[in-house]
Amino acid sequence: MRIALLVTPLNDKNLRLAAQIGVTDIVATYPGLKFERLLEIRNRVESFGMRLSVIERLIPTLRIVHNTQGRDEQIEDFKTLIRNMGQAGVEILCYSWMPDDDWQRTEVELLERGGAKVTAVDLKKPVATPTDTGYRREKNEPTTAEQLWENLEYFLKEVVPVAEEAGVQLSLHPDDPPVEVLGDQPRIIISPEAYERVFDIVDSPANGVCLCQGTMASSAQEFDIPSLIRRLAPRINFAHFRDVVGALPSFRETFHDNGKTDMVACMDAYYETGLNCPVRPDHVPTLEGESNEAPGYHMLGRLWAVGYMRGLMQASESKLKSVIGERMAEAPG
Numbered sequence: 001m002r003i004a005l006l007v008t009p010l011n012d013k014n015l016r017l018a019a020q021i022g023v024t025d026i027v028a029t030y031p032g033l034k035f036e037r038l039l040e041i042r043n044r045v046e047s048f049g050m051r052l053s054v055i056e057r058l059i060p061t062l063r064i065v066h067n068t069q070g071r072d073e074q075i076e077d078f079k080t081l082i083r084n085m086g087q088a089g090v091e092i093l094c095y096s097w098m099p100d101d102d103w104q105r106t107e108v109e110l111l112e113r114g115g116a117k118v119t120a121v122d123l124k125k126p127v128a129t130p131t132d133t134g135y136r137r138e139k140n141e142p143t144t145a146e147q148l149w150e151n152l153e154y155f156l157k158e159v160v161p162v163a164e165e166a167g168v169q170l171s172l173h174p175d176d177p178p179v180e181v182l183g184d185q186p187r188i189i190i191s192p193e194a195y196e197r198v199f200d201i202v203d204s205p206a207n208g209v210c211l212c213q214g215t216m217a218s219s220a221q222e223f224d225i226p227s228l229i230r231r232l233a234p235r236i237n238f239a240h241f242r243d244v245v246g247a248l249p250s251f252r253e254t255f256h257d258n259g260k261t262d263m264v265a266c267m268d269a270y271y272e273t274g275l276n277c278p279v280r281p282d283h284v285p286t287l288e289g290e291s292n293e294a295p296g297y298h299m300l301g302r303l304w305a306v307g308y309m310r311g312l313m314q315a316s317e318s319k320l321k322s323v324i325g326e327r328m329a330e331a332p333g
Helices: 012-020 035-046 062-066 071-088 145-166 192-201 213-217 225-235 263-272 299-330
Strands: 002-006 025-028 051-056 092-096 107-111 117-122 169-173 207-212 236-241 244-247 250-253 278-281
Touching: 002 051, 002 299, 012 299, 025 035, 025 278, 035 051, 035 071, 051 071, 051 169, 062 071, 062 145, 071 092, 071 145, 092 236, 145 169, 145 192, 145 207, 169 236, 192 207, 192 225, 207 213, 207 225, 213 225, 213 236, 213 244, 225 236, 225 263, 236 263, 263 299, 278 299
Parallel strands: 002 025, 002 278, 025 051, 051 092, 092 169, 169 207, 207 236, 236 278
Antiparallel strands: 107 117, 117 250, 244 250
8 A cells, every 4th residue: 555645735845744754645636627737736746756646626527427517528628637647647536426526514623632623424413514616506406316327327438438548547435424315415425335336337447446434434334444445445446544433323533543443454454455556544633723724634634644554554564474474384395
């Protein structure tokens, strides 16, 4: 596994910090459709000894998701992004099929350990994190689950061949929170079975998954995350390493060492399945001195998380080497 970091804001100070703590791969948000801008970001990252590996977040897809006016134009823009990434050597495009465009929460300043601020969901309360990407639903009724699946199939059949040709891997993030209906709007990417249906639509190595541990851990189905890693490993090309306390209908995010999931077993599962993809700390607590204007995306919590992850990675590597050594010693001849 390779430690990645979504650096926000993407400035020299944060890139230098990332390099100093051992990050090898950088994740950038949607750069627009100008190849020159993507190349500028890639070269800036490389100047700090790291590589730009993933584009993620704020990619315009809502007209595609809901099949509203301008869908095909948005698909063509998505293809342009894929081709630009292939030309620039950026290997992974992480997108979602969330009908609201991004993750949703009902609380963004819940106090955690030592007064750190975290986000939370209580389905009895209204959403507190609306997103606005210039999209307004152009229907008077929600898009049904069946329509979401039909729209996703249309999209994948259009874009996966382009990704194959460009050498780019698509990485589908689950709906967060993973609930069948939020408000009045159905959601579909909420289970391993949903992912397997996605893989069946277009059977291609370019049609992959971003395994967001925290999203799946917050499901009311109480998934065993290490088992889920092993189940989906053939299609995992990117991972979000985070944890929660509780499960739907109510959960909160937390520090990586303070949640419900066996994070040691998760890291062991990545190594035992032979995965070598970028993995980044996702939403982190907002720490003392930070504004919380971008909940989950400030820098201090990420620095703490990377140190925690590096320790787990070294332990998993050591255990795997020990197991391999024992098997070789036991082998005849």
